[in-house]
Amino acid sequence: MEDFTGKYSIIANALSRRFGNFTAVDKVSFKVKEGEIFGLLGPNGAGKTTTISMLSTIIGITSGSATINGKDVGKEKDAVRKLIGIVFQDPSLDDELTGMENLDFHARLYGVKGKEKKDAIAKVLKLVELEDKANKQVKTYSGGMKRRLEIARGFIHNPKVLFLDEPTIGLDPQTRRKIWDYVQKLNKETKLTIMLTTHYIEEADELCSRVAIIDHGRIIKLDTPERLKDSLGGDIIRIGSDAPGRLAELIRKGKFTVSVKERGDSIEVTTKNGSEAIPKIIGIAQKAGIEVAYTTLKRPTLEDVFISLTGKEIREEGASDTDQLKRNFRFRGRR
Amino acid sequence: MANFLETIYTVWLRETIRFLKSKSRIVGSGGQPFIWLAIAGVGFSSAFVLSGGVSYLTFMAPGIIGMTLLFSSIFSGVNVIWDRQFGFLKEMLIAPVSRVGIVLGKIAGSATVSLITAVVILVVEVIFNILPFSDLSVIGLMEAVAFMLLIPCAFVSIGLIIASTVDNVEGFQVIINFLVMPLFFLSGALFPLTNAPEWMKFVSAIDPLRYGVDGMRGALIGVSAYPVYMDLLVVLASAVVLVLIADFAFNRIEGK
Numbered sequence: 136m137e138d139f140t141g142k143y144s145i146i147a148n149a150l151s152r153r154f155g156n157f158t159a160v161d162k163v164s165f166k167v168k169e170g171e172i173f174g175l176l177g178p179n180g181a182g183k184t185t186t187i188s189m190l191s192t193i194i195g196i197t198s199g200s201a202t203i204n205g206k207d208v209g210k211e212k213d214a215v216r217k218l219i220g221i222v223f224q225d226p227s228l229d230d231e232l233t234g235m236e237n238l239d240f241h242a243r244l245y246g247v248k249g250k251e252k253k254d255a256i257a258k259v260l261k262l263v264e265l266e267d268k269a270n271k272q273v274k275t276y277s278g279g280m281k282r283r284l285e286i287a288r289g290f291i292h293n294p295k296v297l298f299l300d301e302p303t304i305g306l307d308p309q310t311r312r313k314i315w316d317y318v319q320k321l322n323k324e325t326k327l328t329i330m331l332t333t334h335y336i337e338e339a340d341e342l343c344s345r346v347a348i349i350d351h352g353r354i355i356k357l358d359t360p361e362r363l364k365d366s367l368g369g370d371i372i373r374i375g376s377d378a379p380g381r382l383a384e385l386i387r388k389g390k391f392t393v394s395v396k397e398r399g400d401s402i403e404v405t406t407k408n409g410s411e412a413i414p415k416i417i418g419i420a421q422k423a424g425i426e427v428a429y430t431t432l433k434r435p436t437l438e439d440v441f442i443s444l445t446g447k448e449i450r451e452e453g454a455s456d457t458d459q460l461k462r463n464f465r466f467r468g469r470r
Numbered sequence: 471m472a473n474f475l476e477t478i479y480t481v482w483l484r485e486t487i488r489f490l491k492s493k494s495r496i497v498g499s500g501g502q503p504f505i506w507l508a509i510a511g512v513g514f515s516s517a518f519v520l521s522g523g524v525s526y527l528t529f530m531a532p533g534i535i536g537m538t539l540l541f542s543s544i545f546s547g548v549n550v551i552w553d554r555q556f557g558f559l560k561e562m563l564i565a566p567v568s569r570v571g572i573v574l575g576k577i578a579g580s581a582t583v584s585l586i587t588a589v590v591i592l593v594v595e596v597i598f599n600i601l602p603f604s605d606l607s608v609i610g611l612m613e614a615v616a617f618m619l620l621i622p623c624a625f626v627s628i629g630l631i632i633a634s635t636v637d638n639v640e641g642f643q644v645i646i647n648f649l650v651m652p653l654f655f656l657s658g659a660l661f662p663l664t665n666a667p668e669w670m671k672f673v674s675a676i677d678p679l680r681y682g683v684d685g686m687r688g689a690l691i692g693v694s695a696y697p698v699y700m701d702l703l704v705v706l707a708s709a710v711v712l713v714l715i716a717d718f719a720f721n722r723i724e725g726k
Contacts, residue, residue, distance in 0.1 A: 193564060216566035227557035231488050243480040244565040246473060272491075 144328040149199035159185040161352035174343035182352040183332035220289035224300040230274040245292035259287035279310035299331040368393040370409030375428035477571030485579025532686040533659025543622035546580035547629020584622035613689035627712035634719035678708040
């Protein structure tokens with residue numbers, strides 16, 4: 136990040152938003168590079184949607200500032216609105232209209248006209264593969280198709296930055312993967328900067344070039360998914376053995392590990408390269424005459440990163456996605 | 471400016487497309503006035519005898535047009551609440567366009583729908599000779615159409631004002647039902663207010679529909695309490711004021 140010399144699409148500077156006494160976003164600062172897919176990863180209620188809502192001028196900023204391609208989101212709203220496309224967490228289509236009519240409405244509001252409009256609509260429909268459904272009423276669409284239509288709509292007016300708020304929430308795994316494909320294709324083909332929020336680990340890992348982990352309205356770590364995972368020290372190997380204490384001692388002496396911990400009758404080893412370490416460990420055990428019952432290898436996920444940073448899991452029990460969604464919606468609707 | 475007009479047109483277009491797609495709305499808004507004419511009109515005409523030689527049904531015909539304009543326009547504010555619940559309102563609020571344009575587009579859309587319904591009813595009333603063809607004139611018809619455009623502008627605005635402050639459909643309907651009945655009965659659509667008690671005359675004086683109905687009566691059957699141009703001015707003024715308030719109320723949604 137430090138050696139980056141290109142342009143930044145989004146710059147957030149100590150951005151904060153309070154609702155009454157509750158601070159939803161607390162002095163958040165980050166920079167999004169032009170052309171990258173940047174992710175905000177965190178549990179429900181962490182402040183992801185609020186952050187995106189501020190950046191996309193839907194709600195006001197309590198303090199701090201942010202710019203999109205140099206335009207101030209607080210002071211130059213119309214300029215910012217022209218630069219961005221947004222796909223909201225909750226659906227925002229007119230179900231009574233056809234897909235085509237929804238796209239046409241959007242194009243008109245953004246001043247895309249005539250042949251330019253026709254071409255743009257054809258292009259976006261092709262990208263999300265909805266050409267043959269375009270003249271059907273949206274209420275006949277499946278959830279995945281609606282999402283695709285919304286993504287298509289989000290970049291009809293050729294925005295410079297596309298915001299995706301929980302783009303695959305409530306979708307089945309197959310549809311989710313398809314949406315990911317579209318997002319990646321869009322990013323590659325048009326060099327569009329994309330900022331998304333998600334509480335799905337795999338989504339952040341698969342799509343994002345950089346991820347900011349957010350919790351309780353603060354960004355607690357920001358890096359590439361690879362480096363975030365590496366920050367845990369590497370892969371985790373678990374070894375079951377009849378003499379865990381003695382084996383742990385011998386592994387430590389081998390000096391190819393980051394840490395070795397005894398956990399009851401098993402050992403937990405953290406090491407840079409798990410698949411190479413396992414034969415070494417088995418070799419050590421055999422030489423010492425210790426029996427190895429089993430070994431498991433686990434590569435750390437962003438979930439493990441989140442747990443090590445916050446001490447809890449991203450997916451909390453209790454509120455379901457839709458409950459949370461409704462609550463957020465009402466909450467925002469009030470002001 | 472071109473952009474501003476495009477916004478109004480875009481929002482208007484959507485409202486119109488939605489109406490044309492909804493067969494139940496078309497049948498409902500077109501059918502209701504005839505039920506009123508058939509039941510209330512025929513029923514009351516045996517009880518009322520009007521001075522001046524106008525039959526009761528004829529007297530009531532412009533009032534039913536007024537009623538149609540009132541009902542279809544004031545309830546259309548509910549669209550804003552549906553838009554909010556279905557998220558579509560956000561799609562509009564986030565667009566780089568002026569909100570005045572959105573409000574005017576909404577008003578224009580609902581007003582168009584009301585106007586079309588009213589014209590259909592006018593034509594049917596003429597066909598059934600409830601409105602005598604001999605009383606009609608080109609100028610009178612043009613005046614009537616002017617009322618049919620302005621009355622909905624006033625009442626769509628009232629609907630929008632309520633919809634901007636109430637965020638659920640049930641609440642909206644309760645308030646609108648509470649408003650609609652007095653607006654309707656005090657408008658003189660069903661009975662003449664000339665012999666009504668003073669308090670009722672006083673309250674009905676602030677009902678914009680009263681001037682709308684009176685004006686249309688003057689324009690279509692040549693009987694009215696005030697000169698038609700005066701009615702037109704009052705309706706125009708109330709429409710302008712209400713549109714401005716609606717714009718203000720709509721702008722407050724989600725802050726600016």
